[in-house]
Amino acid sequence: MGVLVSFEEGVERLLDAREVEEICAAVLAAEGIDRPVEVSVSFIGDEQMRELNATWRGIDAPTDVLSFECDAPDDPGLQPDEVVELGDIMLAPMVIARQAPGFKTTAVDECRLMLVHGMLHLLGYDHLVEDEALAMEARELEILRALASARGDDPSSVVIGPTTRHEDEG
Structure with a gap:
């Protein structure tokens, strides 16, 4: 797996590159993705996020995370050992x-959640309807609790809010 992590100058580093890679790997493993994958994760400022959100979602305000899918790991047109360019995740710390x-x-912890959320979007999860939102949140919680356990933290202390439902969607 290849993860390209970039930090816009002056933007707070809530997670270091090593943890970003670990989180991405954990999501892929949890989803049973065992083929070569590349993903880009960028930590950007509010203004750049506002511009992206306005361009791609028509919402002229910054948001927490945006995901831009490229290829799907289960695309039948890909060779078995071909690297999947999964996509790009933009985080606004x-x-x-x-x-x-x-x-x-x-x-x-919120940044960890947003990164898991972004990765799940790249893998086809969505939250435009209630059932999908509930399934995505359950998956997020399961992965975040496994990550907490791996860090030596109490997994039961991990809680998430209704992060996958936005009033501007659906």
Whole structure:
């Protein structure tokens, strides 16, 4: 697996590159993806996120995470050993840090959730209808608790809010 991690200058590093790679690998493993995969994860400022959100979603405000899919790991046109360019995940640490208290979590834990959320989007998960949102949240929680356990943290302390439902969607 290849993960390209970039940090816009002046943007807070809520997660280091090593943890980003571990989280991406954990999501792929949990989803049974065992083929070569490449993903890009960028930590960007509010203004760049606002521009992307306006361009791609028609919402002129910054958001916490955006995912841009490229190839699907189960694309029948790919050779078995061909590297899958999964896509790009854009994270806005300042937005994430501002919203974390509302979910009664830390900025770091909220960033972990947003990265898992973004990875699941790249793997085909969505949350436009209630059943899909509930399934995605359950998967997020399962993966985040496994990651907490691997870090030596109490997995039962991991909680997530209704992060996959947005009033501007659906």
